[in-house]
Amino acid sequence: MMNEKINILADKIRDAKSIVIMGHKNPDGDALGAVLAMGRLIELNFGVLPVCVYDGNIPDTLDNFPLRQTVRYVGRLDPAKTFDLALVLDYGTVRNLGASADVAQKAAYRIEIDHHENDAPIGDLCINDVHAAATTQIIYEIMTTAGWKYDADVCNLVALGLMTDTGMFKYISDSRPLRIMADLVDGGIHVRRLADGLNNRPAKSVQAEATVVARAEFLYGGRLALATVMSREYKNLDGRGDMILGMLGQIKGVEYIAVLKQQRENQTGVSLRGRTRPVRQIATALGGGGHEYAAGAVIADRIDRARAQIIEMFEGE
Numbered sequence: 001m002m003n004e005k006i007n008i009l010a011d012k013i014r015d016a017k018s019i020v021i022m023g024h025k026n027p028d029g030d031a032l033g034a035v036l037a038m039g040r041l042i043e044l045n046f047g048v049l050p051v052c053v054y055d056g057n058i059p060d061t062l063d064n065f066p067l068r069q070t071v072r073y074v075g076r077l078d079p080a081k082t083f084d085l086a087l088v089l090d091y092g093t094v095r096n097l098g099a100s101a102d103v104a105q106k107a108a109y110r111i112e113i114d115h116h117e118n119d120a121p122i123g124d125l126c127i128n129d130v131h132a133a134a135t136t137q138i139i140y141e142i143m144t145t146a147g148w149k150y151d152a153d154v155c156n157l158v159a160l161g162l163m164t165d166t167g168m169f170k171y172i173s174d175s176r177p178l179r180i181m182a183d184l185v186d187g188g189i190h191v192r193r194l195a196d197g198l199n200n201r202p203a204k205s206v207q208a209e210a211t212v213v214a215r216a217e218f219l220y221g222g223r224l225a226l227a228t229v230m231s232r233e234y235k236n237l238d239g240r241g242d243m244i245l246g247m248l249g250q251i252k253g254v255e256y257i258a259v260l261k262q263q264r265e266n267q268t269g270v271s272l273r274g275r276t277r278p279v280r281q282i283a284t285a286l287g288g289g290g291h292e293y294a295a296g297a298v299i300a301d302r303i304d305r306a307r308a309q310i311i312e313m314f315e316g317e
């Protein structure tokens with residue numbers, strides 16, 4: 001099955017005169033790594049230079065990614081431009097593509113490569129594997145199965161996608177990502193240099209997160225850690241405030257973490273984490289969703305009222 005799909009993928013790339021590659025809005029390491037790795041693989045193996053696009057913001061932590069400067073803000077594309085082929089990577093649901101969705105929908109043919117659950121895939125061809133730890137893992141499987149040429153940039157991008165999407169291999173469910181990583185290390189990647197390259201955040205964003213953590217509340221006997229990010233701090237956050245979740249999750253006795261972000265006067269973003277108990281059902285009840293232990297939602301209300309609502313929802317958990 002995989003081989004058959006890879007053959008179609010290769011045929012479609014070969015036939016296309018113009019190719020656009022995209023991932024989810026506000027790319028993380030896997031989305032950006034997958035887009036840039038795929039772009040480079042196509043350039044190396046098919047002699048076409050695809051257009052790599054993103055919507056939203058790319059966090060500073062990803063600034064040292066190889067080929068980072070080649071990805072373009074989707075708003076800069078000529079709106080009249082259409083592509084023969086769109087490769088849609090690591091996106092989960094069409095809503096997550098932001099403005100890139102339009103570019104994908106207008107393309108003559110769409111191929112998606114993803115590891116997210118997706119009820120309504122937009123690809124004419126779907127190379128999806130929900131058991132893969134990262135989309136870059138699927139790209140590695142494709143390039144090695146197909147026998148494509150690859151270079152150090154591709155290897156570094158695959159490694160970075162795996163490292164970031166698995167939380168440095170903490171969230172793996174099988175050994176495959178480690179085996180791929182071992183192959184990449186044998187091939188010459190430098191793990192420490194890649195990991196240190198991610199330490200690239202402005203002081204103001206680390207300090208804003210530290211302030212939020214310092215103000216956190218601990219409820220239900222310390223089982224729920226709740227932190228609020230006010231709009232002045234939210235502006236300084238780089239990405240989604242993962243460090244806040246990470247720091248609160250280190251505290252003894254904390255079972256659930258809720259981070260509320262004042263996005264607008266009447267709009268509060270909520271990120272939920274469970275250490276050993278699921279939180280998805282709470283996010284779903286709020287109209288959001290996500291993974292079992294990591295989910296989120298957006299509440300159309302003021303942050304103080306959203307806070308009261310969240311506290312109530314965790315009662316009895």
Ligand SMILES: [Mn+2]
Nearest residue numbers: 030090135165
């Ligand atoms: Mn991913």
